[in-house]
Ligand SMILES: Nc1ncnc2c1ncn2[C@@H]1O[C@H](COP(=O)(O)OP(=O)(O)OP(=O)(O)O)[C@@H](O)[C@H]1O
Ligand SMILES: CC(C)(CO)[C@@H](O)C(=O)NCCC(=O)O
């Protein structure tokens with residue numbers, strides 16, 4: 443079994459993947475600040491042969507995790523942001539400073555569709571771009587839905603946006619504090635992504651496929667105006683592409699990779715942008 447670990451700022455997600463069949467056997471999540479110690483929420487390490495890790499947590503968290511896993515598991519692979527990988531060149535001035543979850547998302551996206559826009563809606567919302575030919579441009583970081591809400595300190599932190607609500611409901615003026623906050627932060631996230639996507643496609647002269655991942659991907663994606671795919675396992679896809687272990691992975695197939703719709707024509711994106719500038 444392969445253990446894939448995605449250690450985020452809030453949650454550490456894991457999944458167990460069968461080396462022989464490439465099937466996902468189980469999944470779970472634990473709070474990142476908690477100790478990585480076997481228990482109900484932790485996979486059984488007895489069955490694990492290799493571990494692949496993406497971590498954006500404090501260095502100490504990763505070090506402790508790796509140290510513990512090395513005692514029990516044959517092979518431990520830790521992903522890092524590099525100047526170049528799998529045909530993509532990292533757009534950061536200091537490539538190693540690009541969050542590795544962003545880098546893995548970009549690599550997965552490029553492997554799946556080539557040039558693209560990769561959005562991660564987690565503790566932070568990140569928006570990254572790769573052009574045809576593999577040049578990563580860099581991207582944008584804004585607070586995630588939860589962080590925006592907590593920073594307001596209006597007593598609404600425990601009332602989450604219902605992930606099943608329709609974007610139309612979420613965009614009307616709120617008539618209670620909790621509604622005003624939820625609708626406000628939803629509007630902030632969704633309109634930032636719509637705008638940044640259009641601006642970058644316009645200035646680079648290319649319509650890009652769009653992929654969305656992270657804990658808030660589903661609800662945020664519903665407010666996006668252009669074709670897109672939700673890809674919950676996008677970061678894991680990057681781990682698979684960097685450290686292929688199964689036959690399917692060696693053939694370039696990532697588990698759970700979605701069918702990504704073609705983007706709308708660049709003229710349409712430009713027309714939408716021109717229209718929003720008039721408002
Ligand atoms: N059970 C949950 N616990 C915490 N957050 C959740 C949960 N379910 C959904 N979320 C939402 O998911 C977001 C966290 O997403 P994700 O799990 O992708 O975070 P993360 O990986 O810790 O983030 P990052 O990688 O940006 O640090 C939160 O903003 C929250 O709104
Ligand atoms: C932005 C986050 C927190 C998103 O998970 C992560 O990618 C990170 O810690 N990045 C380092 C800073 C950067 O990417 O520029």
Ligand SMILES: [K+]
Pocket residue numbers: 450543562564565656677
């Ligand atoms: K993440």
